Amino acid sequence: MIRxxxxxxxxxxxxxxxxxxxxxxxxxxxxxxxxxxxxxxIGKTYQxxxxxxxxxxxxxxxxxxxxxxxxxxxxxxxxxxxGQYGGESIIFYDQSVKxxxxxxxxxxxxxxxxxxxxxxxxxxxxxxxxxxxxxxTEVRVKARFxxxxxxxxxxxxxxxxxxxNTSSAIYKVVTGKSPVFK
Numbered sequence: 001m002i003r004x005x006x007x008x009x010x011x012x013x014x015x016x017x018x019x020x021x022x023x024x025x026x027x028x029x030x031x032x033x034x035x036x037x038x039x040x041x042i043g044k045t046y047q048x049x050x051x052x053x054x055x056x057x058x059x060x061x062x063x064x065x066x067x068x069x070x071x072x073x074x075x076x077x078x079x080x081x082x083g084q085y086g087g088e089s090i091i092f093y094d095q096s097v098k099x100x101x102x103x104x105x106x107x108x109x110x111x112x113x114x115x116x117x118x119x120x121x122x123x124x125x126x127x128x129x130x131x132x133x134x135x136x137t138e139v140r141v142k143a144r145f146x147x148x149x150x151x152x153x154x155x156x157x158x159x160x161x162x163x164x165n166t167s168s169a170i171y172k173v174v175t176g177k178s179p180v181f182k
Contacts, residue, residue, distance in 0.1 A: 032093050068090065
């Protein structure tokens with residue numbers, strides 16, 4: 001099973017934001033203060049190469065990040081291998097528990113929900129998986145944001161308390177690409 005989290009990190013279409021409210025490139029749009037560490041990644045598209053530890057296979061992930069819901073959330077839309085798999089993440093700050101939370105919905109029919117925190121420039125998430133056909137119940141991700149704007153991710157996929165698989169990826173900014181869905 002391959003996934004971007006995010007996240008991320010698929011941590012966040014920019015096209016919809018632009019159509020709804022045109023702004024100049026220099027205008028700083030509002031963002032929930034707790035989501036500010038993500039600001040450098042919003043409005044960009046990334047390409048990552050995922051390496052699956054158990055199979056040795058490589059997959060190409062295109063991930064598009066955008067500001068959503070008037071800055072109260074970040075949306076990440078991503079697809080693997082030209083639409084073979086994909087998903088959408090919504091990251092937000094949950095005032096009731098004082099944590100960064102997210103939901104991730106996939107083309108494979110399962111979803112995840114989790115909490116995350118920053119430790120310096122590292123984003124650490126733990127998410128519970130619902131409905132995965134391969135029996136994955138939890139995903140743990142460490143995503144590092146570096147000074148060049150790259151994003152490195154290491155993921156563990158658990159079945160119960162056992163790590164069933166791992167993957168890693170390095171994402172770089174790209175232009176002229178966007179997630180593909182069939």
